[in-house]
Amino acid sequence: MDLNIKLPQKLRQKLAKHSKLEPIYCIKNDINLNGEFASELYIGTTEREVFVFEGEKEEYIPISLCQTANCHNMVNGGVLSLTINGEETMIARCSMTNISRIACLAKGIKLLCEGNTEKRIINRDKEKYCSKCGRVLPGTNHCPKCDKEHRNFARLLSICKPHAASLAVIIALMLFGSAIDLSVQFVLRYFVDGYLVTGKGTAVNVLIFFAVYLGITVVSSVGYLYRTYLCNKLGISVSYRLRDRLNTHIQKLSLSFLDKRNPGAVIGRVMGDTNNVRGFICDCFCNMFGMLVTLVALAVLMLFLNWKLALAAFAFAPLIIIFARTFWPKIRRIFHNQHRRSDKIQNKLQDVLSGIRIVKTYGKEKQEIEEFCALNDTLATVQRSNETFFAIFFPFLSLLLAFGTYLITYLGGMGVLEGKMTVGELMQFIAYAGMLLGPLSWMSFLPRRIINMTTSMERIYDILDETPEIKNKDNAIKKEIVGDIKIDNISFGYNSYDPVLEGLTLDVKKGEMLGLVGSSGCGKSTLINLIMRLYDVDEGQILIDGHNIKDLDVAHYHSQIGVVLQETFLFAGTVLDNIRFARPEASMLDIIKAAKSANAHEFICRLPDGYNTYIGEKGHMLSGGEKQRIAIARAILGDPKILILDEATSALDTESEYQIQQAFERLRKGRTTFAIAHRLSILKNADRIAVINEKKVAELGTHNELLKLKGIYFGLVMAQLEMNKNKE
């Protein structure tokens, strides 16, 4: 995000009058101190003063008077404050739109207050809106409106390129089909005028006509079938490739990418958007050229047959389409409304049935029945109203269509009587007028389909264009880790405006077990995420055996880390698959050894299908402790150099925990281990314990050293002792 936008000319002049220095940071803010939306509101700083412009008002605060700056997070907003001569003063407010910028500005001002005029704060967040038109960028740097649509068409063409031959056949078949549909009417006309009207026709002529008509229809149908097959094949191939590419790319992307996106939205792109592209290829892309040619050919033929009647038909067909399109929003609205009511009932049912135990325990059946009835009533009312609408709308539309045909028949009939037209020509004309509606109606929906496709393509390429934040450098180091870890003055936050760790420093020696302690949300798991390099630090560095973690080969480094997390995640599959996940080439014996070490072998053997027992949504249900033991076995099997235990034993019973502790003791020898545990007794065996507080390491030492210190750790141990005493 840009933290130094250009001030409007007038304000630049104002600033120049006051200060000779250029702004270092300048932000266009959206709300003023009264919390009202303001359009001409700018806040920023030069090296010497903070400036605020609001309309005609201007304010300058010398940095020399300020001690520090802060950005306070509020509910859906923030406040920028400066401590001026010891008094914390509110300088600006902002909505969530600007909070990231304001937080950076606060950091920038803070540096200036500390006398650091060299260092500049950078905001790594992406711009969310197009600088030209203000539309939302769909997570990419490309505006769907300002970036020309042909870019997406070019992409679509490039995806279809390997299927160019199929596409050519599809277009040829489409043209062939159109030519047949149009020419068949010539045959009909020839037959009517030549044999039926004149009375010269014989049974043989009728049979010939029947055979020709049947032949043409069969050829046309076969062509149509083959074209549909090719279109679907093309669409399916393209969506298959896109899904494949998306999934491969998502696996390579950094965790920070997925953090900022709802998993449902990402799934929507992999499944929904690729399906949209498939639909566009099948229904539009393959037909577009053919439809256009059919429409032009129809228009020419109709004008040629009877130009006056043709103009009447041209005027009437769009009228019907306009009529249908006028009601389109209404139809959409009522469908949406019905879906919404239906969803509500579904959600309600799901909610109640999932919590039926609670409903029954609290005797709330009657209340739930009443609530359901109310929702059901609303749905029934909406359904009744919608059905009434459809019962009127569609017959009326049919009537209108029929009326158009009757009108043309009437005018054409008059033409026949006056000898200006033959009966065959009239029949041909009526058929063409009917055919006109199809391509016209199809064309009227085309812009919408194109927009849908381009939006889907944007969303797909939003992911495909994303470069992983964590990636290998050109000469990434692949080495066996020894396990010396140095964390040097690191700062990190998932959101740029909300740092979780700031200036944290820690040295961990090879083979050492370090316990991490602190209140919930203090940053213990975040620190571990950084050590695992799931994220990159914002400031400072992490050194693994003296190498910057960023210089190591990511996959190779990850393969040397074993993790057991608090929320055990097991994939849908067998117990064997889940344990072997860490080392697919592991032998059965290794797997049993690992499971034995994790105290999992016994319970696995008791499962109906042993190691082949399917676990997952529809599989065997494991208890929390059993799941965790499988996760531990997985970690043990990986033979990691760095072991991460994030509340790894939280779901184990005391007996299992003891045995697991023993297993960990054996396992952790020679491996650097980081262990987070709320039950401090687990950390007794840790070589050292680090207490994380206020974004830093507040206390560091052995269990006994920290107890002697009588600080935070001592307080926590005492509190737990007291709690255990009370339990007893």
Place this chain on the structure above:
Amino acid sequence: MNQNDILKQESEEVEKLLTVNKLSPENAAFHQTKGGFITLTLSGEDKGMVNIICAFPFTAPEEYLSVRTADDKQEELGIIENINVFDSQTIALIKAQLEIRYFMPEILKVYSVKEEYGHTYWSVLTNKGKHKFTSPSGSSGSVIRKDNRVIIKDSDQNRYEIKDLTKLTPKEIKKLDLYL
């Protein structure tokens, strides 16, 4: 500090957590700082800058206000059962702080709602002035509560509320219908 002191301190802290310390004009005095923040003097003791948090921001925005220290600990100092027990000046002061803490403009009028490229573009009049914002398309960004209150979340995670959907004109409701 010996072991007993620590245990005593812990017990006191637990007790503190369980106690509802009611704040009233008798024991609490709020003051505005020059910088626009608020301080509390509790039973004669200066507690410094405080934050005021609504326990029920939607259903009872002026009742059960939790007054907390402004530091990282955010320790609760007491609860204001009802803002009206204080004098008008204090009420204004507390309300002003709540207004700063909770930024959720109320939509009074809907000028236009349209969908483009997978996003919904809103042009509205709020109690904070005219405003345009964008929300992700579909109904995921908005919640209609039982009392017809609608909360709309925009693409930047700002929230807007329509206090009573039924109070909008039928034309406005029609405009919104597809997007809620």
